[in-house]
Structures are given as C-alpha cells and as structure tokens.
Amino acid sequence: DSGVTQTPKHLITATGQRVTLRCSPRSGDLSVYWYQQSLDQGLQFLIQYYNGEERAKGNILERFSAQQFPDLHSELNLSSLELGDSALYFCASSVGSAAHNEQFFGPGTRLTVL
Amino acid sequence: AQSVTQPDIHITVSEGASLELRCNYSYGATPYLFWYVQSPGQGLQLLLKYFSGDTLVQGIKGFEAEFKRSQSSFNLRKPSVHWSDAAEYFCAVGNGGYQKVTFGTGTKLQVIP
Numbered sequence: 001d002s003g004v005t006q007t008p009k010h011l012i013t014a015t016g017q018r019v020t021l022r023c024s025p026r027s028g029d030l031s032v033y034w035y036q037q038s039l040d041q042g043l044q045f046l047i048q049y050y051n052g053e054e055r056a057k058g059n060i061l062e063r064f065s066a067q068q069f070p071d072l073h074s075e076l077n078l079s080s081l082e083l084g085d086s087a088l089y090f091c092a093s094s095v096g097s098a099a100h101n102e103q104f105f106g107p108g109t110r111l112t113v114l
Numbered sequence: 115a116q117s118v119t120q121p122d123i124h125i126t127v128s129e130g131a132s133l134e135l136r137c138n139y140s141y142g143a144t145p146y147l148f149w150y151v152q153s154p155g156q157g158l159q160l161l162l163k164y165f166s167g168d169t170l171v172q173g174i175k176g177f178e179a180e181f182k183r184s185q186s187s188f189n190l191r192k193p194s195v196h197w198s199d200a201a202e203y204f205c206a207v208g209n210g211g212y213q214k215v216t217f218g219t220g221t222k223l224q225v226i227p
Contacts, residue, residue, distance in 0.1 A: 002157060035217075043158075043204060043217040056214045090157055099208030099215055100146045100165050105157030 003027065004106035006091050012112045018079040021109045025072055025093030031055070032074040033094070033103060034066055038087040049074055050097040078111070086113045116141040118207050118218035126224040127195050135190040135221050137205030147188040148206040148215070149179055158204060164188065175199070200225045 003026035013019055025032050034046040036059075045058035049068035060066075063081075068074040078085060088108045094101035117140040127133055139145055146165050150158040162173025169181040179190045188205060202222045208215035 002159070004157070042219040045214055045216070048214070058214060092158075100163070102160050102163065103158075103215070105150075105159070107155075107157050 002104040002106060004091060004093050004104050006089075006106040006109050008109060009107065010110050010112075012114065013081060014114055015081055015083060017081050017113075018077065019081065019111065021076040021078070021089055021091075021111075023074045023076070023091030023093075023106060025074070025091075026104050029093035029095050029104070030072065031094045031097050031101065032068055032072070033092040034060075034074070034076050035090040035092065036087045037090060037108070041087075043090075046076070048097070055097050081113045083113050086111055116145065116207050116214075116216050118205050118216055120203075120205055120218035120221050122221045123219070124222045124224070126226060129197050129225050129227055130194050133190075133192045133195045133199070133223070135203050135205075135223070137188045137190065137218060138186050139188060139205070139207045140186065141207055144183075146208040146215075147179075147181060148208070149173065149177070149188075149190045150204045150206060150217075151175075152202045152204065152220070154201070161190070161203075195223075195225055197225045197227070199223060 005024045007022045030051045033048045037043045046060040048056040066076045090108045092103040092105045119138045148163045149161040152158045164181045202220045205218040
C-alpha cells in the first residue's frame with residue numbers, strides 16, 4: 001500500500017459526459033501528479049500540482065482540468081468524454097516538486113467510456 | 115526533449131534464470147533515471163533510481179541497474195528471477211530543470227516454471 005488513495009476504483013460512463021476523479025496523497029506529500037495509461041499511448045504524464053499550484057503540464061487535453069485543494073487532495077475533471085478517453089488514470093504523490101523525488105502511485109481509476 | 119525507449123515489449127524467462135531489461139534514454143545532460151514495476155491491477159512502485167555517483171545502483175527486490183553514459187542506457191538486471199517478478203517494468207527519465215518525468219512504454223515480464 002503506497003498510502004495514495006484514489007476514488008472511484010471503476011467508472012463507467014457515456015460519451016459526452018463529465019466525470020471527476022479524486023486523489024488523496026500520502027500524508028506529508030505536497031506534490032500530486034496525474035497520469036493516463038492506455039494500451040496505445042502507454043503511461044502519459046498529464047499534470048502536476050505542488051501545494052495547490054500547478055507546476056508542470058504534460059499531454060493534458062483542454063477538455064481535462066485538475067486542481068489541488070488546501071487539504072492537498074486533488075481532483076481530475078474530464079469533460080465531453082470520448083471513447084478514446086477510456087484508460088486507467090493514476091495519481092501519484094511526492095514530498096517535493098523536483099524530478100528526483102520518488103513518486104508514490106495510487107491504485108488507479110479505470111474509466112470506461114461507452 | 116527527453117525520451118525513453120524500452121525496445122522489448124514482452125520478455126519471457128524461466129524461474130531462476132537471470133534477467134536484463136533494456137532502457138535507452140535521450141537527454142542532453144545527466145538525467146535522473148528510474149525503474150518502476152507495475153504488478154497486475156496495481157499502481158507503479160519504484161524499484162531504484164540514479165541521480166549521480168556510483169553508476170551501479172541497487173534497488174528493492176534484488177534488482178540492480180547500471181548507468182552507462184556512453185551508451186545512453188540504464189538496463190535493469192536481476193541474477194535469479196522469481197515467479198513473483200512477473201509484472202510490467204517501466205524505465206523513466208527526468209531532469210532537475212523541471213518536474214516532468216517521462217516514462218517508457220514498458221516491458222512485460224513473464225516468468226515460466
């Protein structure tokens with residue numbers, strides 16, 4: 001158990017809908033990262049927050065947004081969902097914001113868009 | 115831009131045999147290099163990392179990796195594989211300038227009796 005929790009574990013929804021994925025980092029970690037893992041794209045970095053502020057952005061679509069709240073939990077919002085958004089979404093956390101910090105991964109949320 | 119190549123999508127080894135998983139990176143300066151493992155239905159777990167110093171790094175679960183600057187490689191090794199090592203392994207590269215870590219496409223390891 002990494003100490004990172006993600007809810008829900010599974011999510012099934014329809015095209016055009018909007019969903020919110022939630023992540024609680026390990027106690028004491030200030031950075032939260034979001035990744036998308038799919039069969040064709042592999043593991044793709046989406047976005048990172050550090051202590052409530054956006055720190056780095058990867059291949060995140062404009063239909064996707066994220067935020068980190070004062071209690072350090074984070075939410076990833078996916079809107080106007082398409083079939084291709086079906087994937088496993090991971091959250092990770094680390095104590096600092098730099099690349100050398102070990103990232104601890106949550107169990108993931110499996111999103112299925114029908 | 116930094117990138118990582120894991121040339122082997124799938125590898126099968128016999129239990130007790132040695133293992134080497136290949137990783138090549140592209141980055142201008144000295145990179146931060148990582149190996150993560152993902153067991154079925156689980157998130158990723160860090161096996162080991164290299165930032166500087168000794169180019170042979172030891173990790174958890176009996177794994178080690180060697181940084182070879184001349185070959186831009188960071189191959190993962192284990193002298194004797196156990197059935198519980200069956201998983202997907204990801205090599206990743208980051209740098210100190212910004213926070214993004216780039217992951218390779220992964221190598222799936224199958225262990226046969």
